[in-house]
Amino acid sequence: MEKTVRLPLFQPPQSVTAREARFSALIAVTADILYRMNPDWTTMQELDGRGSVLDTDTPILNWLQVYIPDHERKRVGAAIRKAIKYKSIFELEHQVNSANGGLAWVASRAAPVLDDDGKIVEWIGIANDITARKCAEKASQEAIERLEELRRLYETITSNTPDLIYVFDLQYRFTYVNEALLTMWGKTWDTAVGKGLRENGYEEWHAQMHEREIDQIRLTKQPIRGEVSFPHATLGRRIYDYIFTPVLDAAGEVIAIAGTTRDITDIRNAETAITESEARFRTMAEGTDVMIGVNDENGTAVYFNEAWTRAAGRTMADLLENGWIDLMHADDRERVTALWSEAVRKKTPFQWEFRMPDRQGGYRWLLARGTPRFRTDGAFAGYISATVDITEMKENDQRKNDFISMVSHELKTPLTSLNGYVQVLRNKAAKNDDPFMASALDNALKQVRKMTAMINGFLNLSRLETGKMPMDRQDFDLGQLVREAAEEAKSIDTGHRIIVDADRDARVNADREKIGQVIYNLLNNAAKYSAPGTTIRVSCTTAGGKTTVSVTDQGIGVSADDLPRLFERFYRVKTTETRHIAGFGIGLYLAMEIVKGNDGEIHAESTPGQGSRFYFSLPLSQ
Numbered sequence: 136m137e138k139t140v141r142l143p144l145f146q147p148p149q150s151v152t153a154r155e156a157r158f159s160a161l162i163a164v165t166a167d168i169l170y171r172m173n174p175d176w177t178t179m180q181e182l183d184g185r186g187s188v189l190d191t192d193t194p195i196l197n198w199l200q201v202y203i204p205d206h207e208r209k210r211v212g213a214a215i216r217k218a219i220k221y222k223s224i225f226e227l228e229h230q231v232n233s234a235n236g237g238l239a240w241v242a243s244r245a246a247p248v249l250d251d252d253g254k255i256v257e258w259i260g261i262a263n264d265i266t267a268r269k270c271a272e273k274a275s276q277e278a279i280e281r282l283e284e285l286r287r288l289y290e291t292i293t294s295n296t297p298d299l300i301y302v303f304d305l306q307y308r309f310t311y312v313n314e315a316l317l318t319m320w321g322k323t324w325d326t327a328v329g330k331g332l333r334e335n336g337y338e339e340w341h342a343q344m345h346e347r348e349i350d351q352i353r354l355t356k357q358p359i360r361g362e363v364s365f366p367h368a369t370l371g372r373r374i375y376d377y378i379f380t381p382v383l384d385a386a387g388e389v390i391a392i393a394g395t396t397r398d399i400t401d402i403r404n405a406e407t408a409i410t411e412s413e414a415r416f417r418t419m420a421e422g423t424d425v426m427i428g429v430n431d432e433n434g435t436a437v438y439f440n441e442a443w444t445r446a447a448g449r450t451m452a453d454l455l456e457n458g459w460i461d462l463m464h465a466d467d468r469e470r471v472t473a474l475w476s477e478a479v480r481k482k483t484p485f486q487w488e489f490r491m492p493d494r495q496g497g498y499r500w501l502l503a504r505g506t507p508r509f510r511t512d513g514a515f516a517g518y519i520s521a522t523v524d525i526t527e528m529k530e531n532d533q534r535k536n537d538f539i540s541m542v543s544h545e546l547k548t549p550l551t552s553l554n555g556y557v558q559v560l561r562n563k564a565a566k567n568d569d570p571f572m573a574s575a576l577d578n579a580l581k582q583v584r585k586m587t588a589m590i591n592g593f594l595n596l597s598r599l600e601t602g603k604m605p606m607d608r609q610d611f612d613l614g615q616l617v618r619e620a621a622e623e624a625k626s627i628d629t630g631h632r633i634i635v636d637a638d639r640d641a642r643v644n645a646d647r648e649k650i651g652q653v654i655y656n657l658l659n660n661a662a663k664y665s666a667p668g669t670t671i672r673v674s675c676t677t678a679g680g681k682t683t684v685s686v687t688d689q690g691i692g693v694s695a696d697d698l699p700r701l702f703e704r705f706y707r708v709k710t711t712e713t714r715h716i717a718g719f720g721i722g723l724y725l726a727m728e729i730v731k732g733n734d735g736e737i738h739a740e741s742t743p744g745q746g747s748r749f750y751f752s753l754p755l756s757q
């Protein structure tokens with residue numbers, strides 16, 4: 136229980152009037168607000184607000200509503216009841232309704248006046264306006280909370296980064312280190328902070344270096360950056376990149392040094408590996424006769440090896456500045472430029488043949504192949520290309536084509552005569568009712584037709600490679616051509632079931648005879664690579680402004696590795712199942728070139744052991 140405080144009684148010879156005057160003067164100089172309350176605080180006897188709150192010189196009962204805001208009444212009432220109960224001093228900081236209509240803070244104290252029997256006669260109170268202090272405290276608390284929030288934010292950032300973050304004072308002591316640095320040292324906050332460089336494991340030369348840098352920053356007020364090797368507690372010696380930055384006060388003076396250090400060991404190791412790799416690449420590139428070139432992601436040449444400079448008759452600087460496109464034959468330039476632009480746009484491999492002048496005033500044939508390069512993050516980095524001289528191969532091909540063309544022409548005449556004689560003999564055998572002879576001559580006629588188709592293929596190949604295979608384009612019904620080709624195939628191939636489904640009036644503008652050769656070739660391949668008794672389906676459908684011819688078999692199928700190369704010249708699938716099947720690998724190549732020459736596209740789909748589907752599309756006639 137608090138001790139009851141009594142107001143001091145002044146003894147004679149002083150009069151009561153003089154005593155009250157002195158008491159009032161004392162209160163006047165120590166308080167902003169003076170008030171008197173009745174014993175149970177139900178009535179305010181009087182109040183001198185001195186401009187802070189409204190005055191009253193008559194007793195009022197509703198003083199709580201007048202002077203105390205709603206949110207403070209419960210707290211003020213509780214303090215009053217406690218003071219009355221124990222006859223103790225009422226003391227409380229609380230808000231009041233100010234004279235200007237707002238709210239103010241006061242520090243209020245009231246003491247009970249007791250009679251001789253110890254009963255409360257009244258309460259004498261004073262209050263001081265502490266609004267300014269409360270506002271300052273609030274601002275200070277808000278500032279502390281903001282600082283604490285920032286501290287938590289910075290702690291979160293610095294504790295979750297692999298970078299080492301720290302602060303030195305001007306005596307080279309650590310005043311802050313983040314968790315990553317403590318881990319590197321293998322120390323705790325208590326054993327590291329407040330300690331110097333040497334105490335935290337820095338070698339003497341290392342400590343002296345940083346101390347010199349800190350001294351320099353104090354003088355210049357400029358940051359310093361460097362690279363240093365330092366032992367990690369668990370990873371061994373690592374390479375670090377660091378930067379020291381001055382921390383300035385309001386007067387611009389250096390009061391601390393903030394530091395950030397990053398482990399760059401992996402970066403340096405990668406740079407070393409790249410440098411070594413580039414050195415090996417250049418050694419290999421310069422030691423070969425293959426023409427090696429490198430382009431960046433924009434297609435700009437950044438490297439040519441010595442073989443390129445010899446073949447082009449230009450220096451590397453000249454090649455890098457002027458390129459190689461202008462060196463090639465005028466007839467190849469537009470085609471190669473288009474292929475190059477398309478490859479760069481799609482970031483896909485490229486391959487092309489072109490001619491480039493040689494030192495004798497002629498041209499050499501070159502084959503260029505390029506492979507796209509990608510960085511570790513998947514970003515396109517450009518191309519590396521290899522170019523080889525294929526002049527001799529081209530000349531050999533030309534000699535071979537000339538020979539094939541000559542032989543094919545020489546064979547066509549006797550084959551044509553043989554075909555006529557066989558047909559006459561077959562008709563005669565049929566009239567003489569000689570089934571054996573008729574059957575034998577049927578088989579002979581099939582073989583003559585196969586030989587004729589083979590020779591026509593060689594002739595078309597020769598014409599294609601010399602640019603002398605024109606397309607005799609005309610409007611015709613592709614569906615009708617499909618039905619005719621299927622009927623002819625049925626007459627020759629009796630070992631398979633051929634099913635035809637062809638739309639009528641699927642009119643296209645193309646070379647009818649050569650498209651017929653394509654269909655026959657696809658049907659012949661389906662029969663060659665399918666077991667007897669299986670079904671071959673041939674269809675012709677129209678949709679989306681084009682018509683598509685499809686030949687589907689139930690044969691041995693093609694592997695995923697062989698499928699992309701089926702349309703290459705002279706390419707044949709080599710498996711135990713195909714080694715006894717005759718062919719030269721030109722049929723599908725010619726089919727592709729004929730279809731392309733008629734503005735179409737040809738494709739293949741296959742699953743090993745389940746069969747294949749070959750199909751081509753041509754635009755419908757307008």
